[in-house]
Amino acid sequence: MHTRRTHRRTRTGSTRFRxxxxxxxxxxxxxxxxxxxxxxxSPAARAVGATEAATAALTPLPQATPSELSPYYEQELAxxxxxxxxxxxxxxxxxxxxxxxxxxxxxxxxxxxKATGPxxxxxxxxxxxxxxxxxxxxxxxxxxxxxxxxxxxxxxDMVAVDPRGVARSEPVECLDGPEMDAxxxxxxxxxxxxxxxxxxxxxxxxxxxxGADAPKLLRHVSTLEAARDMDVLRAxxxxxxxxxxxxxxxxxxxxxxxxxxxxxxxxxxxxxAMDPSLPARRLNLEQTEGFETAxxxxxxxxxxxxxxxxxxxxxxxxxxxxxxxxxxxxxDAKPLPAGDADGRKLTESLATTGVIAAxxxxxxxxxxxxxxxxxxxxxxxxGLLILSDSYxxxxxxxxxxxxxxxxxxxxxxxxxxxxxxxxxxxxxLPEFEKASPVFGEGLAWSSLNCAxxxxxxxxxxxxxxxxxxxxxxxxxxxRDPATPYRWAEALSDQLAxxxxxxxxxxxxxxxxxxSTCIDSAINTYLLRGTAPxxxxxxx
Numbered sequence: 161m162h163t164r165r166t167h168r169r170t171r172t173g174s175t176r177f178r179x180x181x182x183x184x185x186x187x188x189x190x191x192x193x194x195x196x197x198x199x200x201x202s203p204a205a206r207a208v209g210a211t212e213a214a215t216a217a218l219t220p221l222p223q224a225t226p227s228e229l230s231p232y233y234e235q236e237l238a239x240x241x242x243x244x245x246x247x248x249x250x251x252x253x254x255x256x257x258x259x260x261x262x263x264x265x266x267x268x269x270x271x272x273x274k275a276t277g278p279x280x281x282x283x284x285x286x287x288x289x290x291x292x293x294x295x296x297x298x299x300x301x302x303x304x305x306x307x308x309x310x311x312x313x314x315x316x317d318m319v320a321v322d323p324r325g326v327a328r329s330e331p332v333e334c335l336d337g338p339e340m341d342a343x344x345x346x347x348x349x350x351x352x353x354x355x356x357x358x359x360x361x362x363x364x365x366x367x368x369x370x371g372a373d374a375p376k377l378l379r380h381v382s383t384l385e386a387a388r389d390m391d392v393l394r395a396x397x398x399x400x401x402x403x404x405x406x407x408x409x410x411x412x413x414x415x416x417x418x419x420x421x422x423x424x425x426x427x428x429x430x431x432x433a434m435d436p437s438l439p440a441r442r443l444n445l446e447q448t449e450g451f452e453t454a455x456x457x458x459x460x461x462x463x464x465x466x467x468x469x470x471x472x473x474x475x476x477x478x479x480x481x482x483x484x485x486x487x488x489x490x491x492d493a494k495p496l497p498a499g500d501a502d503g504r505k506l507t508e509s510l511a512t513t514g515v516i517a518a519x520x521x522x523x524x525x526x527x528x529x530x531x532x533x534x535x536x537x538x539x540x541x542x543g544l545l546i547l548s549d550s551y552x553x554x555x556x557x558x559x560x561x562x563x564x565x566x567x568x569x570x571x572x573x574x575x576x577x578x579x580x581x582x583x584x585x586x587x588x589l590p591e592f593e594k595a596s597p598v599f600g601e602g603l604a605w606s607s608l609n610c611a612x613x614x615x616x617x618x619x620x621x622x623x624x625x626x627x628x629x630x631x632x633x634x635x636x637x638x639r640d641p642a643t644p645y646r647w648a649e650a651l652s653d654q655l656a657x658x659x660x661x662x663x664x665x666x667x668x669x670x671x672x673x674x675s676t677c678i679d680s681a682i683n684t685y686l687l688r689g690t691a692p693x694x695x696x697x698x699x
Contacts, residue, residue: 213437213650214621218419221388225395228261233395237270244301247273252321252396254389256380266377268389269328271297272319273305283426284397285316285686286390288323290408290432292383293566295327296320304405307672309683316403316686321393323413325374325381325569331562332377332569334369340560344552345507348605349492356582363609370565371614379615381566382573387416391424401426401630403686407669408432408643411634415651418626425629427689429682432669433634433648437623440571440578441588444607445595446644451603452596454519454641455481457666461522462529469533481598487536488512488598496541502558506541512602514547519641520668568609574619577610627656631691633682637663637670652694662697675699 225233237250252268255261275281289299300320308318322329335343343362350356370378390413394402403426406414411430418425438446459480462468470483488508495505504510518528524547531543553561579585585604592600610617626632632655636648645662652658663670663678670678677698685691 212439214623217623217625218416220422221420223423229255229258232261232392235396237396242271242301247271247301247305252393254324254392256376258385258388264376266324266330266380268321268324269297270319270321270393271300272317273300273313274317276314279315281317282315282687283317283399283403284319285312286319286321286393286402286404288320288404288406288410288413290406290410291326291563291567292323292409292570293326293563294409295322295561297322297328309679312683312686319397321389323381323386324389325377326566327562330374330377332370332381332565333373333562334366334565337558337560339365339369340552340554340564341502341504341558344513344548345504345509347492347507348509348602350605359605359608360582360612364612366568366609367612367614370569378569379573381569382618383413383416383570384420384619387413387420390417391421394424400424403427405429405431405671409434411643411651412436415624415626415655418629418632418655419624422626422629425626425632427630427686428632429635429671429685430632430651431635431671432640432643433636433651434643435647435650437621437650437654439621440575440610441607444578444603445592446646447642448592448595448600448603450644451516451519451599451641453639453644454666455596455598457639458519458525458528461525465529467529467533469529469536484515485598487532496535496539498541498545500545504545506535506545509602510548511535511541511544512599513551514544516599517547517551522666568613572610572613573615573617575621576617577613578607580611582608623654624651625654625656629655629657631657631659633661633685633691634658635661635663635670635678635682637665637667639666640668642668659691659694661692664697664699
């Protein structure tokens with residue numbers, strides 16, 4: 161799946177909704193985990209099937225830094241003004257290929273906001289909003305650096321690095337604005353051979369565009385490499401251990417760091433956790449179940465509201481889903497006008513993306529009801545198109561951030577493709593539609609994109625144990641749409657020092673979303689090093 165994060169105010173008008181999307185992961189690929197492991201090529205790893213979790217564990221790197229990497233670890237950053245009050249920016253070098261550090265560098269954008277005091281400075285707090293493809297610098301400047309608790313910002317330098325291939329760090333580019341418009345409108349619920357061919361052609365064009373833009377970089381944007389970049393940054397910042405808050409895919413990035421460098425792992429918060437042991441198909445299937453769980457929660461709330469366009473208090477939740485699916489089917493046959501300056505109409509694919517976007521935060525449910533009412537009763541698709549555009553990070557001028565491009569680049573490198581052909585998708589449709597009668601078909605077909613990727617994957621599913629690391633806090637939300645709660649349970653079980661913190665509620669991720677219990681537990685951990693009791697539950 162994907163994230164949406166650019167560096168502008170989204171058109172939802174809700175800070176909370178925007179922060180949730182900044183921590184999200186999106187539709188057209190998988191919100192996948194995975195990454196290279198020294199044991200990834202073992203028979204056990206290769207034998208992982210569509211429903212079997214990996215048993216091989218990520219192997220830590222040697223504690224001593226190789227001499228050939230010393231120039232990177234010993235570099236000094238030249239901090240400069242960012243153009244955003246209170247923030248400084250710099251450029252850090254990392255080897256393009258850690259196995260061959262003499263064969264070229266990648267330049268990574270870094271930003272910070274220094275600790276404001278008073279109180280003892282605790283070092284640097286690195287943040288990442290997820291994706292993959294979300295801009296950590298955008299998240300820092302628009303939310304974490306100004307919205308994290310004052311006590312945390314007082315004692316930590318708030319820091320972010322855009323991962324390789326993302327946003328300001330040599331971004332992968334694949335399609336221009338008009339091409340992306342066409343791509344996002346492609347029918348992902350093909351009804352016949354012709355529509356299937358059109359979808360496959362769209363995936364191939366997308367992949368070819370990425371390959372033509374960055375043929376070398378595309379082989380080196382894995383989560384494993386991004387985690388190694390974080391260790392270079394830790395050293396350059398002068399911190400003995402990494403302190404980190406990662407959301408959504410950012411939890412996989414942080415867990416990978418812990419697995420590689422358990423001795424350098426400090427206070428890690430992994431919010432909206434992913435399970436790195438699952439293959440892509442199972443990840444996509446379980447995420448499909450997650451969106452269905454979130455939609456059922458929305459449906460129950462919707463029918464209690466006087467403005468619900470999908471039913472009333474006497475309508476069963478499953479009928480609400482059938483009514484929405486019927487609306488999608490109508491759009492498949494006849495898209496709605498949306499008042500778009502570029503002439504776009506609200507298609508089934510765009511409407512589905514708009515609904516999914518609102519699943520990330522219950523604070524957006526009212527906006528979704530209003531948008532669905534306009535579309536269903538007034539034949540005006542503008543509201544859902546706005547939600548979809550915020551999800552895809554489409555700008556007012558018709559351009560797009562590189563979120564979708566980086567998302568695919570990382571996902572398709574981290575794990576073997578969920579499906580290798582349309583026939584495999586068709587065989588899996590009953591399973592996906594059972595997981596979600598509303599979203600299952602589209603999410604199954606969306607999982608086909610990596611089949612046509614121009615470079616081979618370097619990662620495999622694997623467990624992450626991080627034996628020897630200090631306590632790591634893993635946060636799961638019980639009705640999280642994008643990172644199902646079971647993933648947080650699985651990751652906390654894998655980690656030798658994992659502490660599971662549960663938020664009983666809706667939406668994607670939990671920190672900073674209104675639960676005093678969650679926020680207090682995490683703040684105490686970041687400021688004092690005291691992890692919450694394993695299994696603690698909050699509402």
